[in-house]
Amino acid sequence: MRTIGLLGGMSWESTALYYRIANELVRDRLGGLASASLLVRSLDFRVVRECQLEDRWDDAAALLAAEARALESAGAELVLLCTNYMHRTAPAIEAALSVPFLHIADPVAAAAPGPTIGLLGTAGTVRAPFLRERLGAAGLSVLVPPEDDVDRVDAAIFDELCRGVLSDATRADLRAVIRRLAARGADAVALCCTELELLLGAGDSPVPLLPSARLHVTAAVDAALAPRPAVV
Incomplete structure (x- = not known):
């Protein structure tokens, strides 16, 4: 088993x-008692959030690239960035590593049941092009919510879900956002904020949900358990 x-x-x-x-x-x-071989580096989110709010993306990229290298040096054989929004820095992380970096958008795209998906996530993820372009390169058309829904989802994520608050009222609001995306023709809705999976499940949507965290981890476990190449 490879170390993730x-x-x-x-x-x-x-x-x-x-x-x-x-x-x-x-x-x-x-x-049996099998469990994953994992190395975890958990950052102080305050520092990262300040970079987001102050538009200091070079600083964020340098920080995450250094932390990814530290994971590799500690023995990680593949690296996952456990957040959608910070995949804005993915090119810097990939450039810093000599082991595989599994981009979160790729397993989401692979799981799409049709050519059009709705995108749900933080305002920064939805409004910036980095994730939409990656999904588009995989052949998908991406629908984004209207601005008021983008703001509503962003507030739910940062004011509640990131703080461990799970609210039935917020679940109802998010269900309504998903229904509106489905009504516009989304074949599925991608939960491209990993915290959304803490509150939403298959029963909350009239179309399939694409849970980015679960799909991301599943791809990593597939890679970790794949046979190693034979040594000649």
Whole structure:
């Protein structure tokens, strides 16, 4: 089994989800007391959030690239960034590593059941092009919510989900946003904020949901358990 490096803490609520899913998947596949081989680096989200709010993306990229290198130096054989929004810095992280970096958009795109998906996430993820372009390069058309819905989802993420607050009223609001995307023709809705999976499940949508954290971890476990090339 290869060792997976998890670069998280953004927020720790969803990093804990990554940890749990990875271990559950390995246990289910290998049986018994098997668990995932993981290295976890959990950052102080305050520092990262300040970079986001102050538009200091070069600083954020340098920080995450250095932390990814530290995971590799500690023995990680593949690295995951446990957040959608910070994949804006993915090119810098990939350039810093000599081991594979698994981009969160790729397993989401692979799981899409049709050519059009709705995109749900933080305002920064939805409004910036980095994730939409990656999904588009995989052949998908991406629908984004109207601005008032983008703001509504962003507030739910940062004011509640990142703080461990799970509200039935917020779930109802998010369900309504999803229904509006489905009514516009989305074949599925991508939950491209990892915290959204703490509150939403398949029963909350009239179309399939694409849970980015679960899909991301599943791809990593697939890679970690794949046979190693034969040594000649």
